[in-house]
Amino acid sequence: xxxxxxxxxxxxxxxxxxxxxxxxxxxxxxxxAWAKSQQGKVNYASTGAGGPPHLCAELLKITAGLDMxxxxxxxxxxxxxxxxAGRVSMFFGSxxxxxxxxxxxxxxxIGMTTTKRATAMPNVPTFIESGLAGYEVNGWYGxxxxxxTPRVIVDRLNNALRQILNDSDTRALFLKNGLDPVPTSxxxxxxxxxxxxxKWAKVIKAAGIKPE
Numbered sequence: 453x454x455x456x457x458x459x460x461x462x463x464x465x466x467x468x469x470x471x472x473x474x475x476x477x478x479x480x481x482x483x484x485a486w487a488k489s490q491q492g493k494v495n496y497a498s499t500g501a502g503g504p505p506h507l508c509a510e511l512l513k514i515t516a517g518l519d520m521x522x523x524x525x526x527x528x529x530x531x532x533x534x535x536x537a538g539r540v541s542m543f544f545g546s547x548x549x550x551x552x553x554x555x556x557x558x559x560x561x562i563g564m565t566t567t568k569r570a571t572a573m574p575n576v577p578t579f580i581e582s583g584l585a586g587y588e589v590n591g592w593y594g595x596x597x598x599x600x601t602p603r604v605i606v607d608r609l610n611n612a613l614r615q616i617l618n619d620s621d622t623r624a625l626f627l628k629n630g631l632d633p634v635p636t637s638x639x640x641x642x643x644x645x646x647x648x649x650x651k652w653a654k655v656i657k658a659a660g661i662k663p664e
Contacts, residue, residue, distance in 0.1 A: 453642075459596055459606055462617065463593045463617075463631040464591060469561075469564075487520060496521070496523065499525060510522075516584060520542075565589035618635060
């Protein structure tokens with residue numbers, strides 16, 4: 453909040469939780485029950501410590517009372533071969549990345565992290581629908597510029613960004629990839645950042661995640 457000047461939000465979308473088909477669960481409640489029966493033995497992959505997939509899983513651990521082992525990878529491209537091979541059991545990722553593997557049967561979709569189902573995969577329920585009250589992760593994308601940039605310049609950039617996001621072709625492209633375009637004001641995006649910092653600081657502290 454000190455070093456950057458928020459311009460505006462670009463898009464938002466859910467993270468999709470998937471598991472290897474060998475895991476004996478076809479719903480979130482079944483996965484939680486299975487993981488509790490295997491406390492400490494279940495592992496999950498992430499794209500690196502402190503990244504969104506890691507934080508999604510840690511929030512699941514906290515909310516559902518699970519004990520799972522974190523296996524960090526150097527990016528999503530390294531995760532998928534091991535997930536498909538069954539060397540890791542669970543992963544959170546984007547719809548664009550995971551949908552082809554769900555459709556091919558290589559992985560099984562368990563749930564969406566947002567409060568509403570995704571237009572791109574309407575048959576996959578949300579975590580809240582599946583009975584995990586209070587669990588919500590809304591993956592967002594936004595534009596920021598150098599801190600202390602004059603507000604008049606930030607406002608001009610925000611106006612241009614909103615015009616682009618309201619374009620029908622732009623919206624169609626985002627929706628095709630499982631994202632909703634979200635034109636906001638500068639102040640709305642600033643408030644989102646402040647809220648997210650507070651939320652994830654609590655998860656990071658509870659999970660004992662350290663900078664690397």
